[in-house]
Amino acid sequence: MRCHHENTFEKLGFDQILIQAEKRALSAEGKAVVASLVPVKGYQQVWDELVRVNEFRELLMFGDPFPMNRLRSVGSTLEKAAIKGNWLGASELFDLLDWLRTIEAVKKYFKSREEKYPHLHQEVNPHPFNGNLVSAIEQVLDARGNVKDNASPALAKIRKEMSSGSKELRVVLNRVLRKAKENKWSEDQEITIRNDRLVIPVKAEAKNRISGFVQDVSQSGQTVFVEPAEALALNNRMKELQIKEQNEIIRILTELTAIIHAETEGLETFRYLMTRLDSWRARALLAVDLKAVLPVVNPDSKEHQLREAYYPLLLIKNFGVPKEDRQEVVPLDLNFSEENRIVVISGPNAGGKSVSLKTLGLLQIMLQAGFLVPVDERSEFRLFDSLFMDIGDEQSVESDLSTYTSHLFQLRKMGDRMTHNSLFLIDEFGSGTDPRMGGAIAEAFLNRFVRQGAYGIITTHYSNIKEYAELNEGTVNAAMQFDTKELKPTYKLLEGVPGRSYAFEIAKRVGVHYTILRLAKRLMGKKQLSSEALLRQLEQKNQESTRLLEENRQKEKHLNKLLKENERLNLELQKNRKKLIREAQQEARQLVKDANKRIEKTIREIREKNAEKNVTKKLRQELEASAPVVEPAIVEEPKPSAPKKQNGEEVPALEPLPGEVPQVGDFVKMQGNDSFGQIQELKGNRAVVAIGDLKVTTKLKQLVKIKPPNQEKKVRVSVARSKPLGSTRTELDIMGMRVEEALPAVEKFLDEALMGNLTYLRILHGKGSGALRDGVRNYLRDQGRVSKIKDASIEAGGSGWTVVELKN
Numbered sequence: 001m002r003c004h005h006e007n008t009f010e011k012l013g014f015d016q017i018l019i020q021a022e023k024r025a026l027s028a029e030g031k032a033v034v035a036s037l038v039p040v041k042g043y044q045q046v047w048d049e050l051v052r053v054n055e056f057r058e059l060l061m062f063g064d065p066f067p068m069n070r071l072r073s074v075g076s077t078l079e080k081a082a083i084k085g086n087w088l089g090a091s092e093l094f095d096l097l098d099w100l101r102t103i104e105a106v107k108k109y110f111k112s113r114e115e116k117y118p119h120l121h122q123e124v125n126p127h128p129f130n131g132n133l134v135s136a137i138e139q140v141l142d143a144r145g146n147v148k149d150n151a152s153p154a155l156a157k158i159r160k161e162m163s164s165g166s167k168e169l170r171v172v173l174n175r176v177l178r179k180a181k182e183n184k185w186s187e188d189q190e191i192t193i194r195n196d197r198l199v200i201p202v203k204a205e206a207k208n209r210i211s212g213f214v215q216d217v218s219q220s221g222q223t224v225f226v227e228p229a230e231a232l233a234l235n236n237r238m239k240e241l242q243i244k245e246q247n248e249i250i251r252i253l254t255e256l257t258a259i260i261h262a263e264t265e266g267l268e269t270f271r272y273l274m275t276r277l278d279s280w281r282a283r284a285l286l287a288v289d290l291k292a293v294l295p296v297v298n299p300d301s302k303e304h305q306l307r308e309a310y311y312p313l314l315l316i317k318n319f320g321v322p323k324e325d326r327q328e329v330v331p332l333d334l335n336f337s338e339e340n341r342i343v344v345i346s347g348p349n350a351g352g353k354s355v356s357l358k359t360l361g362l363l364q365i366m367l368q369a370g371f372l373v374p375v376d377e378r379s380e381f382r383l384f385d386s387l388f389m390d391i392g393d394e395q396s397v398e399s400d401l402s403t404y405t406s407h408l409f410q411l412r413k414m415g416d417r418m419t420h421n422s423l424f425l426i427d428e429f430g431s432g433t434d435p436r437m438g439g440a441i442a443e444a445f446l447n448r449f450v451r452q453g454a455y456g457i458i459t460t461h462y463s464n465i466k467e468y469a470e471l472n473e474g475t476v477n478a479a480m481q482f483d484t485k486e487l488k489p490t491y492k493l494l495e496g497v498p499g500r501s502y503a504f505e506i507a508k509r510v511g512v513h514y515t516i517l518r519l520a521k522r523l524m525g526k527k528q529l530s531s532e533a534l535l536r537q538l539e540q541k542n543q544e545s546t547r548l549l550e551e552n553r554q555k556e557k558h559l560n561k562l563l564k565e566n567e568r569l570n571l572e573l574q575k576n577r578k579k580l581i582r583e584a585q586q587e588a589r590q591l592v593k594d595a596n597k598r599i600e601k602t603i604r605e606i607r608e609k610n611a612e613k614n615v616t617k618k619l620r621q622e623l624e625a626s627a628p629v630v631e632p633a634i635v636e637e638p639k640p641s642a643p644k645k646q647n648g649e650e651v652p653a654l655e656p657l658p659g660e661v662p663q664v665g666d667f668v669k670m671q672g673n674d675s676f677g678q679i680q681e682l683k684g685n686r687a688v689v690a691i692g693d694l695k696v697t698t699k700l701k702q703l704v705k706i707k708p709p710n711q712e713k714k715v716r717v718s719v720a721r722s723k724p725l726g727s728t729r730t731e732l733d734i735m736g737m738r739v740e741e742a743l744p745a746v747e748k749f750l751d752e753a754l755m756g757n758l759t760y761l762r763i764l765h766g767k768g769s770g771a772l773r774d775g776v777r778n779y780l781r782d783q784g785r786v787s788k789i790k791d792a793s794i795e796a797g798g799s800g801w802t803v804v805e806l807k808n
Helices: 010-011 014-023 028-035 045-063 076-082 090-112 119-123 132-140 151-181 204-209 230-263 263-288 312-316 351-370 401-416 434-451 463-471 501-511 513-525 526-608 611-624 741-755 772-782
Strands: 193-194 195-203 212-217 223-228 304-309 332-338 338-347 384-390 422-425 457-458 475-481 489-495 630-636 667-670 676-683 684-691 696-697 703-706 714-720 730-733 760-764 786-789 801-806
Touching: 010 351, 010 384, 014 263, 014 312, 014 351, 028 151, 028 263, 028 434, 045 119, 045 263, 045 351, 076 263, 090 132, 090 230, 090 263, 090 312, 119 263, 132 230, 132 312, 151 223, 151 230, 151 703, 151 760, 193 457, 193 489, 195 204, 195 230, 204 223, 212 230, 212 463, 223 230, 230 263, 263 312, 263 630, 304 351, 312 351, 332 338, 332 489, 332 760, 338 351, 338 434, 338 463, 351 384, 351 422, 351 703, 384 401, 401 434, 463 475, 463 489, 501 513, 730 741, 741 760, 741 801, 772 786, 772 801
Parallel strands: 338 457, 338 475, 384 422, 422 457, 730 760
Antiparallel strands: 193 195, 195 223, 212 223, 304 332, 475 489, 630 714, 667 676, 667 703, 676 684, 684 696, 760 801, 786 801
């Protein structure tokens, strides 16, 4: 995108965006790339940059740590290595090694995350990386970047000789230094180095007492540094070894550089790639700080919509500021379409007109330069070929142009060059000269811009421009909202209505005398005052509409929050339900385990006591009273057509068969209610009836034989329930229920027990917090038909069960 004003970046604030992004780059090359970013007009080029920056943003916000916390600048190193015969120093190779390790880690990172970051993977993956370079450098340099002793056999031999020679030399020097201190010729405790030779410090007046060579003198002249004659040959040998060491190191580094030289073309490719990654990363970091996103970008669209758009420079001002001290930034909604390509913004001074204009311009430049923008992600951007603007005081002393002349020059340039793919920004349209003539010229230019099909924003105070926008297709009015009570701007843009200047209100607020205001109104004329009154009424209605819309928006947000909370609670409920089921299963397994232990104990005791009849009978009774079993039960599948329910399940319609005496296996129903079941056994004039997973003993004459329910609707399931062996006591499982759910089930359970002339009942509620147990027991205590309540025995479940004794 071509910017036709030389100060576009500075006036819109894009230079500050570049500075912020540049700070976040790691390498000098990356900073240079960021600093040189400019908006482009090609859709594919823009989109490719945006999607990669957006993937990096997602990576930084939601992904695993990215292995690029630093990035060495190796451009000069590679240029040096590209010249045949050159050798790189150890420090240069060490930086190169760190850079190569970063490349290796980055390739590995994206290789395992191809699906999450396909565009970044596509950039990194195609380039082959020679991992042998890392190994080659690691064989030469240690962890601190020094050449290793074993980098070559020759170097290892030289350094071994140097170590031995150094020890011998220090022995000689220490002997001489001890003698010097004994004779008060020296007060120093250490051997030192001067001119790359080991020497001892000696007082100046005693320098002739030691045979040797003076290598240096201290600044005060009080100390001389003497190389004793005994150390001369040894020092010479150490110097020769140092020269050999340096020559061998240069040979090793030259060979290593030759290996790198053969790979310089591929390494330059990676340097370009890593610089681009650094640039994308820097822009992504800025996007995270600005809460910027990737909006919809449609190059063929005639619409251009900003939703909840923020002016980035106002957001940047809040960087590093405590939350309570941050300046509030009001978002902007701005819509362009084929019918309304030019928005005319009016309203009071300092109301935010210029910021709205700059927001549009800066966000457009950022987007086309490959930056994510701080808008709602539903915003839709189109691309422009060129950007024109006329903002601020354009007076030019050098060209001898007044402010108004400069404005006219810019307007003429726009009229000559703009197309339907141009975006223009004009602040204080037509100002700087006589309002009547300036307004007329501005209206003529606006008419031309409309015919050219360009998109843009104009800010103005001129009534004729507002009227033009109201009456002509291609333009639309917008106003900066103003708080009439507080007489201060809200910085919210209202589309569809022209704005007022609020000159009289502001003048009254600052204390202008009412006589002056009265005269001013009379001078304005009735027509102008009437227009102002209509605008005031229209603005008030618009503000009320905006308020209602905002209330609806807040209610919608609250509703969405409630829906999310409801979904979360449902998930939590399912999670807790599964947990309770697991706990119940564990408790049931424990009961079975305890029962098996008791059976084994009983058998052992019977055997130990030689199976005495009375002992065996007693043990058997104890076992039957406590051992839980798992037995199958028939559960009726609900039938949709039957509205009645039994144990919470819908039951089929019951058709009685009068006159027939019920037998074992027949289906029967209880007289006086709709409970039905199947006769399991007959005991004289009583029958044992299986009702669902309960067994009830009742008088035979209270039963009526019925037609068998549809057997195809029955399913056989395994119902785990504790049943006292050899007795008719029944049990109710309410574990996992809330108290209000459990009490109706307990009430029905008591009714059925009394109907079946039962005396003892057991209710499984589990231990848990004890709330369910206490609620059930409090209910039972209020029932006149209950005579006794107690815990089950430890072997039979303890306090997780309630044993109920009914009155006869």
